[in-house]
Amino acid sequence: xxxLFEAPPLRGVPIVAIGIPADDELDVEEDSEHEPRRARLxxxxxxxxxxxxxxxxxxxxxxxxxPARCADGPLxxxxxxxxxxxxxTLPNIHKHAxxxxxxxxxxxxxxxxPRARIAHVSADAASAWAEMDLMHASIRAAGYxxxxxxxxxxxxxxxxxxxxxxxxxxxxHGLFALRDGVFLGAEIPGDQLRxxxxxxxxxxxxxxxxxxxxxx
Numbered sequence: 001x002x003x004l005f006e007a008p009p010l011r012g013v014p015i016v017a018i019g020i021p022a023d024d025e026l027d028v029e030e031d032s033e034h035e036p037r038r039a040r041l042x043x044x045x046x047x048x049x050x051x052x053x054x055x056x057x058x059x060x061x062x063x064x065x066x067p068a069r070c071a072d073g074p075l076x077x078x079x080x081x082x083x084x085x086x087x088x089t090l091p092n093i094h095k096h097a098x099x100x101x102x103x104x105x106x107x108x109x110x111x112x113x114p115r116a117r118i119a120h121v122s123a124d125a126a127s128a129w130a131e132m133d134l135m136h137a138s139i140r141a142a143g144y145x146x147x148x149x150x151x152x153x154x155x156x157x158x159x160x161x162x163x164x165x166x167x168x169x170x171x172x173h174g175l176f177a178l179r180d181g182v183f184l185g186a187e188i189p190g191d192q193l194r195x196x197x198x199x200x201x202x203x204x205x206x207x208x209x210x211x212x213x214x215x216x
Contacts, residue, residue, distance in 0.1 A: 037162070039172060041192045048172055049164030053183040063156040068126035069133070069143035075119055077160070081181030084113065084209065086202070089163045089174040090122040093129060097173065097195045098122065099136065104198040105175070106139050112206040121146055121157070123171045146171060162188060177205045184208055 037048040053059075061077025080087060086109055090098040102120055109116050118141035122128065126145040146154055147169075158164035163172040175196040177184040184205055187196045 039190050039192045047166040050159040050162035052162035053186050057183045059181045060160045063153045065144040066148035068145040069129040071142035075144045084116040084179050086118045087176040088120045089171050091170040093122045093124045100195045108199050108202040
């Protein structure tokens with residue numbers, strides 16, 4: 001993966017998270033350079049496809065993911081490469097962990113980085129997003145449906161983010177932050193039945209933005 005600047009890699013874990021001290025505990029399964037990345041899905045161990053991005057990586061493409069809610073056009077790599085953007089990936093919009101990820105990200109980003117943009121991509125059909133209108137109508141972040149993408153666009157998207165799940169149409173829970181197409185950080189939980197650490201993640205992105213003298 002092309003990298004704009006060098007950042008210390010977190011090898012052996014399927015989570016890449018910004019600013020975590022080396023002695024912090026990461027609740028993930030070990031892997032290596034020569035073994036597939038794995039995550040837990042209940043009692044099942046699943047293989048994650050694609051390379052998880054690390055800070056400094058440039059977003060790859062091209063891809064176009066069809067709109068599902070609060071979006072006028074597809075989500076593209078070009079859209080994600082303008083300004084500060086938070087992107088979340090969701091395996092099943094009907095599950096509590098996915099809804100919580102959407103709600104928490106909206107709340108914390110609006111509080112800490114109100115000018116940042118947010119996009120959510122789910123593995124579901126676009127019709128599944130109707131549940132957000134019923135349960136969380138105030139959420140205005142754009143939602144997109146990977147189920148409606150072409151095979152080529154789907155493959156490019158999941159490979160760019162490392163969220164493919166071998167043998168499944170689902171994608172992994174993931175949380176990503178980019179500035180001008182460069183990854184600031186990413187979290188792909190080792191336990192795929194839980195929500196990523198949204199507040200911790202957004203707080204660290206906000207701190208990075210302040211240290212860099214940027215605003216969002």
